[in-house]
Amino acid sequence: MKILVIGGTGLAGSYLLPKLVKNDNEVFVLTRSENKIERIKKLGAYGILGDIRKVKEFEKDLPGELDFIVLLAMPNVKPGHRITKKRKAELREETNDFFRNSMDLAILYNAPIILPGGTSYKTEKDEIADETWTVLRIGLTEIGIDTDEMVNNAIKTNNPKVIQLIYGKIYGNGGLFRFMFEMMDKGRSKIIGKGDNCIPNIHASDAANAIIKAIEKMPIGEKFIIADDTPVTQKDFTIYMAELMNKKRLGKIPGFIIKLIIGKDFYEIIRMNCKVSNEKAKRILDWELEYPSYKDGLTATIKDMKEHKPYFA
């Protein structure tokens, strides 16, 4: 198959590209960085220099036909940096452009597209969210409000043909998780408030495997939660990561102080509480987890991060 990956040089993408190439696909990867073109080539894929917000500038470099498009682009957000109202509005516009332009390409090529989402649900006590739950847009996740409507409209009209993969927090060697690793390495990671809220996790390799399965099975018009089997509190995840990195003393910081420092937008995400079911993805996509628990996934990831820089660093 001829597959275009938009955002293929990020965390999930760097695990996805070698798998797609290994499966004998012709893989085209959009990147804004000239340096990454050579790295993409080394993987056996084709790099296309361009910005998804400026399609006119790179459309001449796209192949004549495409069988599938995968969107994995994410705006550049520096964790822990307070976001102004203006910046948040810009990020919303940027996210909208990512979805709108990628979906337009899917219509132009009459190719199905896999779109991203996040497990931004609010569950309480023993509740477990599945794909029928409404996504709760609070804090920084508000930048995706319009994209929910775009995805739902496409599903209703079947134009373009859409599959949505709704990822938990993606961890692996790269992206935002690299930032968390570096914070921990410098002894700057802290447990925020009680840290008793759960956020779903997914190893980047398992996220990539879910994309491969979605391409194979092509369940058009469906949404799938892509998270592992093991709910864990923020506190337990952070303590486990600290143990793996031999960081003995993990400080605590009251929630209200962190909210003052980083602002409401990041704080709301950190404090989100959510448990999810991945049953639909396992059943319909035949998706099997390499890392059903964060414990195995983190052990492999921390070892990898100590030994290697991210592929596209």
Ligand SMILES: NC(=O)c1ccc[n+]([C@@H]2O[C@H](COP(=O)([O-])OP(=O)(O)OC[C@H]3O[C@@H](n4cnc5c(N)ncnc54)[C@H](OP(=O)(O)O)[C@@H]3O)[C@@H](O)[C@H]2O)c1
């Ligand atoms: N990370 C998470 O915890 C998480 C959770 C839920 C959902 N998601 C979603 O899952 C997807 C993958 O996340 P990730 O963590 O792998 O992302 P990531 O590591 O931040 O990668 C971002 C990617 O977006 C590309 N990109 C950014 N702006 C672009 C533009 N204007 N034009 C073309 N490409 C652009 C970057 O490519 P270049 O810099 O090479 O141009 C890079 O490959 C994203 O859509 C994200 O919203 C992520």
